[in-house]
Amino acid sequence: MQNHLIEPSKVDEIISKVHLDLPSEKVNFIESLGRTLAEDIYADRDFPPFDRVAMDGIGIHHSAIENNNNLFAIEGVQPAGSSQLTLKDNGNCIEVMTGAILPKGADVVIPYEWTERKGEKMCVLDFKHAQTFTNVHRKGVDVKKGEVLIKKGTVITSAEIGIITTVGKEEVIVKTLPKVAVIATGDELVGVDQIPADYQIRMSNCYSIQSRLKEEGISSKIYHIVDDKDALKEKIKGLFTSYDIFVFSGGVSKGKFDYLPQVFEELGVVKQFHGVKQRPGKPFWFGITKNNQPIFALPGNPVSTYLCANRYLLPWLRQELNKEINQGKAILDSNYSFSKPLTYFLQVKSYYNKLGELCVSPTTGGGSGDLANLSNADAFVELPSDKNSFKKGDKLPIWFYKK
Structure with missing residues (x-):
């Protein structure tokens, strides 16, 4: 005391x-924005959940590259969101779209930019960058099923909402x-x-x-x-x-x-x-x-x-609530004096100079009763009690009250 x-x-x-x-409570995921997570969020399956095509193009088997085959008959089209097709002939190709599952039997994706269409066939113009699983986002390469995606105690932002919905969490447990x-x-x-x-x-x-x-x-x-x-x-x-x-x-x-x-x-x-x-x-x-x-x-x-x-x-x-504290330091852009042996919280207006440095201009009002002056400023800088004169260029702790 x-x-x-x-x-x-x-x-x-x-x-x-x-x-x-x-305590904790369960809320709908859309209401969890800005709240503090009170449970771990796990991957409900591998990420990605299948060998995912990363670029629009054609899917082929690697043996075609080894055989210097550059002309491929088109067997079909594999769009995103459709069940997996099967490449029937290693000398043929299937057109594949970004986000689609890689056709069974195909293990290389050649982007359209490296090809030229010739009727019902595709001619590959350049194989030099093509290797097995080129332009394929492999199943489970990011996260394996059961791994923790978001740790308990995390403040939920729009990024976390995307993950939560991806794993099918309609409700999440958050700190009350x-x-x-x-x-x-x-x-x-x-x-x-x-x-x-x-x-x-x-x-x-x-x-x-x-x-x-x-x-x-x-x-x-x-x-x-x-x-x-x-x-x-x-x-x-x-x-x-x-x-x-x-x-x-x-x-x-x-x-x-x-x-x-x-x-x-x-x-x-x-x-x-x-x-x-x-x-x-x-x-x-x-x-x-x-x-x-x-x-x-x-x-x-x-x-x-x-x-x-x-x-x-x-x-x-x-x-x-495990949130980041909005506090740093700013550069005073003019001399300022405060003679009493107290820490003084000076009202300031913040801005960034040409070098991208955070600077502040004093906006002193009529004292602690001057409510109106709060609108002219956007932060307080903290002038420590062990000094009474502060010079232009001094770096001081800043506390924002406007975002």
């Missing part, structure tokens, strides 16, 4: 130790997605459809978080609880039975009506830290319930909420 500000790297360390114990509650606190908040009084604002943070989660394929439900300690305690306690993850916005600073830390303590939630050495988002609170449910209690200012969700919540969730 922490009683002082901790570095963002320490936040990562603490949160990474929390793991969701998600977590149930997430997004909870806004504060008497000053009113609904999107309401006209706020001069001292009120419409709820927005919870919808930004919900939308961001939806971009990751995760559904959530929004709640609003007023700044009343008893109401908070009763409502939160009830929600503990229905969700895997809780994301709060507001109620964790030092104000007289910021009841959440006290409410969490009374509900038996184990605090992991309260306060991060960063700006925006310094009052960030994180804890774990008795049932190992993580609680991300984020500061209420819009940019603070959004930064903490993108910097900590989303990367952790992606890690839990």
Whole structure:
């Protein structure tokens, strides 16, 4: 338990130790896109399942090459999707189409480009590249029946969908997605459809978080609880039975009506830290319930909420679901200074220069309450607390929130 500000790297360390114990479920293959596979996918037969013709042309027997025979009577045509024909005479040929099964008795495919049609016969113009099973995709050369094609834990993309359907898996077992509650606190908040009084604002943070989660394929439900300690305690306690993850916005600073830390303590939630050495988002609170449910209690200012969700919540969730974390480094395209001894998350607009390098331009707004400026930027760069001046050309960690 922490009683002082901790570095963002320490936040990562603490949160990474929390793991969701998600069950599995069976879904139709078309609904599995973006989900995490909870079973191995096996080949139901050899790949390819037959000697497959790789180019349009003619199928012949190799003995014709050895006998310097270059004129072949056409016995028939072997299209893709038709049952296997048989080459009756080694001196003849069968026309074969790409994807077709190689005719029985044929073991060389000569592309049309190497031939010339002469009535009902085919003349081969060039044998120099022709060998046994030339232009034939041999049965089982890619994968043998029973081999693992996709390993458990793989995130399913369009490529995996193609494999899943190829092996006839109409349903697949995937990891269940977590149930997430997004909870806004504060008497000053009113609904999107309401006209706020001069001292009120419409709820927005919870919808930004919900939308961001939806971009990751995760559904959530929004709640609003007023700044009343008893109401908070009763409502939160009830929600503990229905969700895997809780994301709060507001109620964790030092104000007289910021009841959440006290409410969490009374509900038996184990605090992991309260306060991060960063700006925006310094009052960030994180804890774990008795049932190992993580609680991300984020500061209420819009940019603070959004930064903490993108910097900590989303990367952790992606890690839990075996997804790649969208984080790298970018080049600062101008000098920038930040004098306070805190890690600063600078809003930036990213682009690629003529050398193909990822660069960023600072787009500072009006502080942690300037929600509108988030639309002008597409990422945050992380300026570490051990420096206060950053020069053009510096490479810094970047956290994207727009794709």
